[in-house]
Amino acid sequence: MKVVHSPLHARHDGGKELHRGELVPCFEMPVRADYILKAVERAGLEVLEPRSFAHESLLRVHDAAFVEFLRTAHAEWRSLGKQGFMLPSGFPARGLRRDHIPSGINGRMGYYAFDASTPIVEGTWDAALAAAHCALTAAALVAEGEKSAYALCRPPGHHAGHALYGGYCFLNNAALAAQHLRDRGFARVAVLDVDYHHGNGTQDIFWERSDVLFVSIHATPETEYPYFLGYADERGAGAGEGYTLNLPLPRGTGWKEYSAALGASLDAIGTFSPEALVVSLGVDTYEGDPISAFKLAQEHYPLIGQRLAGLKLPTVFVQEGGYAVDEIGTNVAGVLEGFLGRR
Numbered sequence: 073m074k075v076v077h078s079p080l081h082a083r084h085d086g087g088k089e090l091h092r093g094e095l096v097p098c099f100e101m102p103v104r105a106d107y108i109l110k111a112v113e114r115a116g117l118e119v120l121e122p123r124s125f126a127h128e129s130l131l132r133v134h135d136a137a138f139v140e141f142l143r144t145a146h147a148e149w150r151s152l153g154k155q156g157f158m159l160p161s162g163f164p165a166r167g168l169r170r171d172h173i174p175s176g177i178n179g180r181m182g183y184y185a186f187d188a189s190t191p192i193v194e195g196t197w198d199a200a201l202a203a204a205h206c207a208l209t210a211a212a213l214v215a216e217g218e219k220s221a222y223a224l225c226r227p228p229g230h231h232a233g234h235a236l237y238g239g240y241c242f243l244n245n246a247a248l249a250a251q252h253l254r255d256r257g258f259a260r261v262a263v264l265d266v267d268y269h270h271g272n273g274t275q276d277i278f279w280e281r282s283d284v285l286f287v288s289i290h291a292t293p294e295t296e297y298p299y300f301l302g303y304a305d306e307r308g309a310g311a312g313e314g315y316t317l318n319l320p321l322p323r324g325t326g327w328k329e330y331s332a333a334l335g336a337s338l339d340a341i342g343t344f345s346p347e348a349l350v351v352s353l354g355v356d357t358y359e360g361d362p363i364s365a366f367k368l369a370q371e372h373y374p375l376i377g378q379r380l381a382g383l384k385l386p387t388v389f390v391q392e393g394g395y396a397v398d399e400i401g402t403n404v405a406g407v408l409e410g411f412l413g414r415r
C-alpha cells in the first residue's frame with residue numbers, strides 16, 4: 073500500500089477555533105500528520121508526494137464560486153488590512169436569506185461556513201489543495217492497478233459539502249477520490265465513513281446519486297457535532313434514494329456495538345456490489361480522543377482494517393479526524409496493517 077503525503081499540509085496552521093465558548097488553538101494541528109507519517113514509515117509503507125491535478129478536478133464535486141472563495145479569501149482579507157486567521161461571525165440561519173451571496177468578505181465567509189471551528193489562514197488554500205491532490209493521487213494509483221492506497225490528508229474533508237466548509241474541512245478529499253474512481257471507469261463506488269463525526273459534506277455531495285453509496289457510522293447528531301445531519305432517516309433523494317445509510321450510535325459506544333454497526337455497513341456495501349471502496353478514515357473514535365466520546369481501544373483498529381479487507385475491493389483510505397495526537401499514528405497504522413493482513 074502506497075502512502076500519499078504532502079509537506080504543504082503544514083501551511084494550514086496558526087488559527088484558533090471557538091470551543092466551549094473560548095478561542096483555543098485548533099485541535100486539527102500540523103503535528104497530527106507528522107505523527108501519522110512517522111507511524112506509516114515505521115510500518116515500512118512507501119510514501120509519495122501527490123501528483124498535480126487540474127483545477128477542474130475540484131469542480132467535479134464542488135461549486136466553482138465556493139472553490140474560488142476558498143482560493144482567494146485570505147488574500148482579500150489581507151488586502152482589507154486585516155491579518156491573522158478568519159472566522160465567521162454570522163450565518164444564513166433560519167429566517168435569513170440564502171439566495172444572495174453578500175459581496176463583503178464577512179458575509180461570504182458566513183455564507184460558505186457552517187461553524188466557527190474552521191479558521192482560514194494565509195496557507196490554508198495551499199494545504200487544502202495539497203490534501204485534495206493526495207486523495208486524487210491515491211485514487212489514481214488504485215485506478216492504475218494498486219489494490220489499495222492511503223491519502224494522508226490534512227486538513228480533512230468529510231464535513232465539506234458541495235459549497236460548504238466547516239468541521240476543520242475545506243475540500244472534500246474522500247468525495248474527490250470517489251469521483252475520480254468514477255471518472256476512471258469504476259461503475260459503482262462505496263464511501264464508508266468511520267470517523268466519529270457524521271460526514272455531512274460527503275452525504276451532501278452524493279445525496280441524489282445512485283452510483284456512489286454513502287455509508288456512515290458516527291456519534292448521533294442528537295448530541296454530537298455536526299448536530300444537524302446524520303440521522304438514520306436520511307436515505308438519499310431522487311435517484312439517490314436508498315444510497316445513503318446512516319448508522320448513528322450513542323456517546324460512550326464501545327467495540328461490541330461499534331463492531332455490530334460495522335458489520336451492518338459492510339453488509340450494505342456488499343449488497344451494493346461496488347467496484348471500489350473509499351474509506352473516510354477518522355480515528356477520533358478512540359477512547360482517548362479529546363473532543364469525542366466513543367470507547368474504541370488501540371487493539372480495535374487492526375480489527376477494523378481486517379474487516380474492511382474482507383470486502384476484497386480496491387480501496388482508497390483518506391485520512392479524516394483523530395485528535396489524540398500521541399496515539400493517532402498507532403491507530404491509523406493499526407487500520408492499515410490490519411487491512412494488509414499484517415496485524
Ligand SMILES: NCCCNCCCCCS
Pocket residue numbers: 091092189228231239240267269297354356363392393394
Ligand atoms: N465542541 C465540539 C465542536 C466540534 N468542532 C468540530 C469538530 C470537527 C471534527 C472533524 S473530524
Ligand SMILES: [Zn+2]
Pocket residue numbers: 267268269354356392393394
Ligand atoms: Zn471527526
